[in-house]
Amino acid sequence: DTAVSQTPKYLVTQMGNDKSIKCEQNLGHDTMYWYKQDSKKFLKIMFSYNNKELIINETVPNRFSPKSPDKAHLNLHINSLELGDSAVYFCASSQNRGGGLADTQYFGPGTRLTVL
Amino acid sequence: DQQVKQNSPSLSVQEGRISILNCDYTNSMFDYFLWYKKYPAEGPTFLISISSIKDKNEDGRFTVFLNKSAKHLSLHIVPSQPGDSAVYFCAASKGNTGKLIFGQGTTLQVKP
Numbered sequence: 001d002t003a004v005s006q007t008p009k010y011l012v013t014q015m016g017n018d019k020s021i022k023c024e025q026n027l028g029h030d031t032m033y034w035y036k037q038d039s040k041k042f043l044k045i046m047f048s049y050n051n052k053e054l055i056i057n058e059t060v061p062n063r064f065s066p067k068s069p070d071k072a073h074l075n076l077h078i079n080s081l082e083l084g085d086s087a088v089y090f091c092a093s094s095q096n097r098g099g100g101l102a103d104t105q106y107f108g109p110g111t112r113l114t115v116l
Numbered sequence: 117d118q119q120v121k122q123n124s125p126s127l128s129v130q131e132g133r134i135s136i137l138n139c140d141y142t143n144s145m146f147d148y149f150l151w152y153k154k155y156p157a158e159g160p161t162f163l164i165s166i167s168s169i170k171d172k173n174e175d176g177r178f179t180v181f182l183n184k185s186a187k188h189l190s191l192h193i194v195p196s197q198p199g200d201s202a203v204y205f206c207a208a209s210k211g212n213t214g215k216l217i218f219g220q221g222t223t224l225q226v227k228p
Binding site: 045 | 118160213215217218219220
C-alpha cells in the first residue's frame with residue numbers, strides 16, 4: 001500500500017538516449033511534484049502539477065517534460081540525456097498546493113539515474 | 117545562491133543525549149519551515165514543521181525552534197535513539213506556492 005511510488009528505482013543509460021520515470025500516488029492528492037537531488041545532495045524542485053495543470057516550472061532544460069495523464073500520475077520524460085542529468089529524482093505529492101501547515105508533501109523512494 | 121543552508125554535514129551523538137541540528141536561511145519572506153528525515157534508498161519523510169508566527173513547535177521527542185531575527189531554526193531530538201540515525205533536511209517555503217527550498221542535509225549518527 002505504497003503511498004507514492006516511482007519506477008524504475010534505478011536507471012542506467014547512455015548519453016543521448018530518451019528515458020521516462022513514472023510516478024503514482026494513491027493518497028488522493030491533487031498536487032504532484034518532481035525534485036532533483038544532485039551530487040551536492042541539494043533537493044531542488046523542478047515541476048509541480050495541480051489537478052493535471054502545471055503550476056511550478058523551475059528553470060529546467062526543455063529536454064525535461066512532465067506529463068500528467070491524471071491527478072494520480074506524474075511522469076517525467078527526459079530527452080537527449082546528458083552526463084549532468086545523473087542524479088536522484090524524487091516524486092512527491094500533497095493534498096493541495098503544498099503550502100502551509102496543512103499541506104505536507106509526501107515523497108516517493110526516488111529514482112537513481114546514471115547517464116554514461 | 118542557496119537560500120537554505122545546513123552548515124554541518126554530519127553530527128554524531130550518544131544514545132539518550134540531545135541531538136541539535138541547525139539550519140540557516142536568507143530569505144525573510146519564508147513563512148513556513150519543515151524538517152524531513154531520510155533513510156538510505158528511501159524518500160524524505162516529513163518530521164515536523166513550524167509557521168513563522170511561532171517560535172517553537174514540539175511533537176514528542178522532536179522540537180523545532182525558530183529565531184526569525186537570526187534567520188535560524190534548529191531541530192532538537194531528545195532523547196536521541198539509534199533509529200534516529202538518518203539524513204535530516206531543513207526546508208522552507210513562502211506563501212502557498214508549494215515550492216519547498218531544501219538545505220543540503222545533515223547526517224545524524226546516534227551511537228548505542
